[in-house]
Amino acid sequence: xxxxxxxxxxxxxxxxxxxxxxxxxxxxxxxxxxxxxxxxxxxxxxxxxxxxxxxxxxxxxxxxxxxxxxxxxxxxxxxxxxxxxxxxxxxxxxxxxxxxxxxxxxxxxxxxxxxxxxxxxxxxxxxxxxxxxxxxxxxxxxxxxxxxxxxxxxxxxxxxxxxxxxxxxxxxxxxxxxxxxxxxxxxxxxxxxxxxxxxxxxxxxxxxxxxxxxxxxxxxxxxxxxxxxxxxxxxxxxxxxxxxxxxxxxxxxxxxxxxxxxxxxxxx
Amino acid sequence: xxxxxxxxxxxxxxxxxxxxxxxxxxxxxxxxxxxxxxxxxxxxxxxxxxxxxxxxxxxxxxxxxxxxxxxxxxxxxxxxxxxxxxxxxxxxxxxxxxxxxxxxxxxxxxxxxxxxxxxxxxxxxxxxxxxxxxxxxxxxxxxxxxxxxxxxxxxxxxxxxxxxxxxxxxxxxxxxxxxxxxxxxxxxxxxxxxxxxxxxxxxxxxxxxxxxxxxxxxxxxxxxxxxxxxxxxxxxxxxxxxxxxxxxxxxxxxxxxxxxxxxxxxxxxxxxxxx
Numbered sequence: 001x002x003x004x005x006x007x008x009x010x011x012x013x014x015x016x017x018x019x020x021x022x023x024x025x026x027x028x029x030x031x032x033x034x035x036x037x038x039x040x041x042x043x044x045x046x047x048x049x050x051x052x053x054x055x056x057x058x059x060x061x062x063x064x065x066x067x068x069x070x071x072x073x074x075x076x077x078x079x080x081x082x083x084x085x086x087x088x089x090x091x092x093x094x095x096x097x098x099x100x101x102x103x104x105x106x107x108x109x110x111x112x113x114x115x116x117x118x119x120x121x122x123x124x125x126x127x128x129x130x131x132x133x134x135x136x137x138x139x140x141x142x143x144x145x146x147x148x149x150x151x152x153x154x155x156x157x158x159x160x161x162x163x164x165x166x167x168x169x170x171x172x173x174x175x176x177x178x179x180x181x182x183x184x185x186x187x188x189x190x191x192x193x194x195x196x197x198x199x200x201x202x203x204x205x206x207x208x209x210x211x212x213x214x215x216x217x218x219x220x221x222x223x224x225x226x227x228x229x230x231x232x233x234x235x236x237x238x239x240x241x242x243x244x245x246x247x248x249x250x251x252x253x254x255x256x257x258x259x260x261x262x263x264x265x266x267x268x
Numbered sequence: 269x270x271x272x273x274x275x276x277x278x279x280x281x282x283x284x285x286x287x288x289x290x291x292x293x294x295x296x297x298x299x300x301x302x303x304x305x306x307x308x309x310x311x312x313x314x315x316x317x318x319x320x321x322x323x324x325x326x327x328x329x330x331x332x333x334x335x336x337x338x339x340x341x342x343x344x345x346x347x348x349x350x351x352x353x354x355x356x357x358x359x360x361x362x363x364x365x366x367x368x369x370x371x372x373x374x375x376x377x378x379x380x381x382x383x384x385x386x387x388x389x390x391x392x393x394x395x396x397x398x399x400x401x402x403x404x405x406x407x408x409x410x411x412x413x414x415x416x417x418x419x420x421x422x423x424x425x426x427x428x429x430x431x432x433x434x435x436x437x438x439x440x441x442x443x444x445x446x447x448x449x450x451x452x453x454x455x456x457x458x459x460x461x462x463x464x465x466x467x468x469x470x471x472x473x474x475x476x477x478x479x480x481x482x483x484x485x486x487x488x489x490x491x492x493x494x495x496x497x498x499x500x501x502x503x504x505x506x507x508x509x510x511x512x513x514x515x516x517x518x519x520x521x522x523x524x525x526x527x528x529x530x531x532x533x534x535x536x537x538x539x540x541x542x543x
Contacts, residue, residue: 016541017541017542020538020541020542021542024538027349028349028350028353030346031345031346031347031349031350031353032346032350032353034342034343034346035343035346035347035350035418035419035422037350037418037419037422039354042423050413051413054409054412054413076300077300077301080296080297080298080300080301081301083297084294084297084298084301084303087294121525121528122521122525123488123491123492125404125492125495126492126505126521129495129505129506129509130509133316133317133320133509133512134308134313134316134317135304135307135308135310135313136307136313138302139300139301139302140301140302140303140304140307142301143301143303144308209402212402213402213404213405216404216408216495216496217495220301220302226405226408227408230408230409230412242401242405245401245402245405246397246400246401249400249401249402250396250400253400
């Protein structure tokens with residue numbers, strides 16, 4: 001088969017685009033000037049030598065069995081933080097999604113939507129810094145921070161999928177005499193469950209990535225190890241942690257790509 | 269034949285097993301994450317947090333502090349813009365190198381097939397390292413080289429987003445209509461010409477709009493990176509938090525939320541203008 005060829009003539013000169021690009025270019029230059037940052041200075045011999053020296057201190061990474069054991073614990077903790085936070089957030093969001101979808105009137109809808117928007121507008125790291133104040137240093141603060149942010153995201157997404165779901169099955173159950181709760185559990189929930197699950201898994205993937213860095217403000221996981229090792233100027237250990245982070249992120253990426261491909265395949 | 273009314277959900281036993289399994293997995297996780305909800309209601313913690321939160325109202329709006337916040341806001345925007353500009357410098361060549369639609373070795377039997385493949389593999393691994401390490405880790409490392417301040421933040425954005433942009437650029441170039449570029453390469457033009465005349469006209473808009481979207485993300489990221497000392501609003505917020513100054517934190521939070529909305533809006537306008 002011959003692929004269709006685009007026979008439209010190429011777009012002609014566009015003054016508006018050119019002006020926009022010019023303005024953007026000017027603003028970019030202004031940014032560099034404002035930060036008094038000259039890109040050329042970054043590539044002087046001196047800077048490059050400093051950089052090389054700095055990188056050199058990270059090699060070779062510390063691969064002793066003791067330290068790898070610690071790293072493994074850090075990875076497990078990171079995974080536990082992210083999984084717990086996602087699980088709790090998904091449960092909370094399921095409850096929150098009912099008012100968000102407008103089942104308890106417009107006032108409750110507006111209020112819960114505002115709460116969701118607020119929860120997800122504040123970045124995870126800021127939540128983590130606040131939670132460290134609330135419950136002290138440690139992975140629990142990280143779990144709470146991720147839970148808060150994820151609840152905001154999932155509450156809204158869950159509410160929207162609830163809103164978009166056809167009400168016929170649950171209506172049929174109601175008409176044949178089942179109660180409101182039963183009709184929700186058996187008429188609505190099975191229909192939206194796959195979507196809720198895929199949203200939750202997607203957020204889990206993001207949360208694993210976040211959980212690796214929340215430790216910078218003292219909220220546990222690999223990030224806290226990295227921050228600690230770097231504060232002690234132990235670059236060899238720090239580089240092992242960074243490699244572990246990289247591997248974790250790449251691994252999660254691979255798994256989620258694979259799962260997504262399987263899902264797409266199943267849906268045809 | 270006997271018909272019986274099933275009064276219970278037939279799936280109950282499976283669900284029960286599933287519940288047991290879930291608890292079996294959940295328990296060690298709770299241990300690992302040191303999950304202690306009672307910390308939340310610990311009177312000492314409530315005291316600290318309560319004192320802090322009470323200060324949130326009213327937000328600090330003294331002129332001296334507001335001018336500080338304004339400066340940090342402008343710095344944040346400048347960091348994001350400069351960061352994305354440098355990211356493009358990294359991303360454009362990498363994207364062109366790895367894009368299969370510009371691959372000369374792919375169109376026929378040539379002697380340098382192996383060589384081209386290994387270059388591509390190297391470029392891809394390089395990109396993976398750039399974007400696989402989170403920007404805040406780069407910022408934390410770069411602060412140690414360049415000192416506290418915006419430069420580390422700009423470079424961290426440039427590195428991470430350079431890797432991301434390169435990947436997406438190459439994907440955009442491969443997903444569009446690649447026939448014109450192929451035709452140009454087959455008739456002997458070099459890769460740059462094939463890109464400029466064969467691919468760019470069709471995909472320029474998508475490339476630009478994705479770059480602007482990434483700028484919007486980098487505004488958000490540059491706020492966060494301040495927490496490790498890389499300048500901007502985040503650094504200010506970190507300082508205020510460490511001093512437990514609730515009024516300042518709430519001002520910065522409000523400004524931050526406004527800035528994110530503003531970045532959203534700006535990116536929308538730019539994308540419309542370029543359409």
